[in-house]
Amino acid sequence: SRLGLSGQSQSQLQSLLEQREQILNASSVGYYSSQKEIEEAVNRQQQGLAEVDRQIAQLLGSPEDRKTYDLLKDSAYEQYQMNNFFDQAQGESPIPTEKREALLISKLEQKQEFMRYMDSAGSGIQNASVEEKPFLIEKAHEALHDYKDNFLSSARGNLTADQYDALREREQKQFDEMWESLKAGWGSQ
Numbered sequence: 196s197r198l199g200l201s202g203q204s205q206s207q208l209q210s211l212l213e214q215r216e217q218i219l220n221a222s223s224v225g226y227y228s229s230q231k232e233i234e235e236a237v238n239r240q241q242q243g244l245a246e247v248d249r250q251i252a253q254l255l256g257s258p259e260d261r262k263t264y265d266l267l268k269d270s271a272y273e274q275y276q277m278n279n280f281f282d283q284a285q286g287e288s289p290i291p292t293e294k295r296e297a298l299l300i301s302k303l304e305q306k307q308e309f310m311r312y313m314d315s316a317g318s319g320i321q322n323a324s325v326e327e328k329p330f331l332i333e334k335a336h337e338a339l340h341d342y343k344d345n346f347l348s349s350a351r352g353n354l355t356a357d358q359y360d361a362l363r364e365r366e367q368k369q370f371d372e373m374w375e376s377l378k379a380g381w382g383s384q
Contacts, residue, residue: 198260211251215268218243266303273302280365284358294353301349309342320381332381336374343370 200208218240248268252261267274277299281290313335320331343366351359 198255200254204254208251208254211247211254215244215247215251218247263300266300266307270299270303273306274299276369277302280362284354284361286357288355288358290354290358298350298353302346305342305346305349308345309338312338328381332378335377339370339374339377343367 198205198208221240251264255261255264277295281295284290316331316335316338320328320335323331347359347363347366350362354362
């Protein structure tokens, strides 16, 4: 809604987004006889997504619009979570669309930072020595806390006190679950 695209460009964008959804919804893992065939199918899907994303980036033009698209393109889960929260929390004080968008973008930006950290740290934790692993896991725990705390800090100014408290409680539960899942993946207690 914030893009200043002409009617033709909007139509092209809509078509590209529909193509992207079709690629995502296509079963990339059907009845294959080997691991190699599965990997090839997944690779074709990833290449198709990359091509559509490249075309969308060209159409969008501005770096800010491309950054926003990159944040939003694979965020269906986060959007669902946030919309669910907004619907439950607004009560007597409706949360305006611009504040909803700002909170979603903030959450996605913080998630992106955390995922960058995990991309570099995750394999290091997995392959760390027994002595080094607890230290690296603690650093990852701190990064996860930063993700949560930075998001909640940005949310504080966009919500009423009651809405903020509800969000903080909800996010704490989700981050606790995420942490338990990460620890289990690393074989840590």
